[in-house]
Amino acid sequence: GVEITTGPLGQGFANGVGMAMAEAHLAAKFNQEGFPVVNHHIYCICSDGDLMEGVSYESASLAGHLKLSNLIYFYDDNNITIEGNTNIAFNEDATKRFEAAGWHVLMVEDGNDLKAIENAIKEAHKITDKPKLIRVKTIIGFGMPKQGTNKAHSDAPGEEAVKETKRNLGWDENKHFYIPKEASAHFREAIKRGAQYEKDWDALVKNYEKAYGDLGKALKETRTNKLPAGWEKSLPTFENVEAKATRAYSGEVINAIAGTVPQLFGGSADLAPSNNTNIKDAGDFEPESYAGRNIHFGIREHAMGATMNGMALYGSVIPYGGTFQTFSDYMRPAIRLAALSGIQTIYVFTHDSIGLGEDGPTHQSVEHLAAMRAIPNLAVIRPCDAFETREAWRAALLRDKAPTAFAFSRQKVQLINRNKFASADGLHKGAYVLAEAENKQGKSVQPKLIIIATGSEVGLAMQAREKLNQSGMPTRVVSMPCWEFFDEQPAKYKESVFPQAVKARLAIEAGVSLGWAKYTGDAGDTLTVDKFGASAPAEDVFKEFGFTVENVVKKAKKLI
Template identity: 55%
Template sequence: MSDLLDQQCINTLRFLSVDMVQHANSGHPGLPLGAAPMAYALWTGQLKHHPANPQWVDRDRFVLSAGHGSALLYSLLHVTGYELSLDDIKQFRQWGSKAPGHPERGHTPGVEVTTGPLGQGLANAVGLAIGEAHLAARYNREGHALIDHHTWAIVSDGDLMEGVAAEAASLAGHLKLGKLICLYDDNYVTLAAGTDITFSEDRAKRFEAYGWQTIEVADGNDLAAIHAAMEAARADTSRPSLILVRTHLGFGSPEQDSYKAHGSPLGVEDVKKTKEKLDWPVDPPFLLPQEALTHFRQALTRGAKAEADWNGRLDAYTKAYPELARELQDRLASQLPSGWDSDIPVFPADAKGLATRVASGKVMNAMAAKLPALGGGSADLDPSTHTALKGLGDFNPKAIAHQDTQGSDSAGWSYAGRNLHFGVREHAMGAIANGLAAHGGFIPYGSTFLIFSDYLRPAIRLAALTGLHVVHVFTHDSIALGEDGPTHQPVEQLASLRAIPHLTVIRPADANETAVAWKVAVETRNRPVLLALTRQDVATLDRQIYASADGLRHGAYVLKDYPASTAKDPTPVLILIASGSEVGLILAAAERLQSEGIAVRCVSMPSWELFDAQPQSYRDQVLPPKITARLAVELGVAQGWHRYTGDRGDMLGVERFGASAPADILLREYGFTVDNVVAKAKALLHG
């Protein structure tokens, strides 16, 4: 093909993007102008994809981590034949548009992950690459390379500055993810100024220290050099690659190399000057030369052939390995295997009980053998969070020698392992789990202490925004963890996490509620689920006396009514509501109140979100509107509980930070005693 056609195609991408931003009078023209050549080289020369089937299993994954440059991605999607029309991109950043301000998974065909908050996309890309490596290791067989694709990303200066990107890049290098390739739009400019005022480190040496291959391209308009760099990156299968492409923000515009080209439309006059500078017709806007479109649309032919070839390989694989093929296809279709929950234990009544984190570990391991999609790990906390899947291997390169605490060699180290060791990298853990969920074929989980949810909150929010099925297992869920003190004791975390739309938070009361919580977490689709679990032992309730733990599925349920034999009417006059470990406390208080002639209802409310999703008739059945004396009890801030307690109710919570002391002393000092619950309940009745 000719250099002239290459240049025409690159300028087509540049000016579709510029016209998009100008038409919307909003957006970021600088990145598309500078990065269009590398994007063109990737999408027409390297990327394996099929625009007619954006969900084809063995496609390469592309992540625009620098999501503010979304106009470039929409231009690429349109010209290569995805279901994104010219009319769609003319509605860039408008109400109801398929081309929103930043790329959104599930909203625009061909967008793999939601990006915009910088660093998240790069970390998602690490998760996508882990997903490919694991599926390939588990399912590929000699002569049957069924899973064989790359993960590509375009990253920016801002991405590389973010801590989440540093965490994820460090882990990617350690894991030797050779099919992860990042193109770095190295333009020396950020939103507010040039990088010389904030970012003078040697990025290549930093990534080399992480264990990455680094390749420098001196001129971002040199297609031959860009192609050569990408080929070299593909050739090194033992390291992820960072290709540092020296580009110019706002290339060709009067504001080239200035931060002013980053996040504002160029303006009518500067659009005209930029088009004239790059020898592009000023009118009409959204010009799409037929020669360029014909060239771009070859992606449809190439993609159809690649997918047809893959379908042939799938047929051969299915004949050779029918059980593995069925398992893989079920995973990719998010189908749960028959009997996946048949070995989940039912825990006998036990006054001493066990911590819900321990119960969770038992449930996870009971499910794992029959649920191959389940995989994940913790931020260096497996012994505390009980999230290790025993006997299922560790995800890591085979070349890495590992010794356990007894000093003996550990078996099962390969990409087929299902235990991910994230290290002390909570934020990357959350974003990588999002990438695994976006890849398909996984029910990924991550784990840490509830207090450290603050470290990965942006990733949790994006999973909720995007509708990704990720399970967060957060233990040490209250001040009752004890002596570690206020730095480790969550107080406001439950309330803040419940504030995230489309996130299901579940705080089970005992081992059997924990088992049902895990069933809900696995069965859930298109949203993340968060389990908040205790460090301390809690009694396993006798379900012959109390309602079935299956009530957890409704978010809240009546555990037991305590009628007062001395009262004329045994109907409850008071409702005690609690979640988690405090359920046992309200049950003890209810017995005391009953003995004093007060009829009480005890409600376990492990999940606000599940309860709010129930019909009004059910919610009124659990919390009858006529019973206005309601006391909620939870080891966290009171924020939000008023919706269930009402104007005449009250809440016993924790409105200050914790302290370092044994758990029983803390509970007493913070008022979580039977005496205090009884006193507050009586005050409601007599107030």
């Protein structure tokens, strides 16, 4: 059947590549001699417009490199776009382009020649070392009065043109929503044939489960798209944790759970050493080694995001992909479609702020948290320490009907004593009271000020709290790693975190201030970054932008 209808041009092309990657991976993992339990092709129909989109170039290059022979694409080559003939903007040789990318290209000169199309498919099946593109020459709007023109592409034909089209095709012009009996009978043959295929496959899988006990059990569990029982026990406890960047903690979580969550399948856009996305000893996903779990997407962020969507929709894998947070811009169309589609994809964005340092403002993420938070159904989680990082991964894996984006730091974050302060379990509610307000004697009291912070700035908030409490200004610190989770909480819980009686609120985040007023209120303030960053060591940049204990205390006192 048709698995995806994609909307924006080019996305479906890359989705198909992702589905082929998932199929190849699962086939290599489970198939045994005489038991091809995962064994099929991925078909895609693409247009001139799809091939013009940059994401098709990226994903075609990736598919060619990976030699995904399970891909068969039909290029509907009709030379028409909305503005007119494609030669006004697109005249490259598509055959040479795809051959250069490692594809085998076949040609069908007449899109109405069904026998020629069938023969091309049979020929494509014989090619076992590369993806295939069948270039089919067609006439857009075939049979319409304006066939072969851009008018047939985008204009409503009108009642008379519809009648003329029916006459040209030999149909009764007065019948509406009519399907000839021979057409419906032909298509319904697929029902009986498909039922037999399914019956045969079910029998094959049943025998496979008997012959290969552990593999059979693993296949059965994988097909349910559910996490293995007890998987959460493999999450790291982080006893005697050392101060590290949250990206490093994320890498530790990935490797701790990889053995018990075999569905995890992902990698990075050429930044694995920085994103900490590699699963140790799991092998690389490459030609001749499709069982490997570490994907090298190359410097193809858009293709990474769009192929991940294809993998998620294929099922039986949980795709994740990493890059610097500023490059989430390259992936945004795919992230948006993941959120719209309600699928489980996980984005490992690192180097999440001006804390990136010397690479400067081109790479320093400033507006990206706000941009991602604007996407409905996407959870953006910015953890402050090892424990919140662990809980962030737990949340993302349990959140199986929506995508999750992590924002991890490049620089080390301050240690938070979880024996003294609140548990990181509060992450699942989006925001929680990490440290309560205290008087000078260290006794918990009602707060006069609330400091709200995310990520690496939580440590700064905790330092400022100590000084403010000692100065006689009882200050509560709220860690707010995920706005989306908090917004889902009942009013009673929200009031317990942000009492309406406490108007003095200061939000601290190394990103733009957009959106924070919802939580600080009109009487509150922010310490944020509403301009591009600067090239210097991280500690110098933070100081320059006012992220110091002294400045936090100064801004806080102005609110009282």
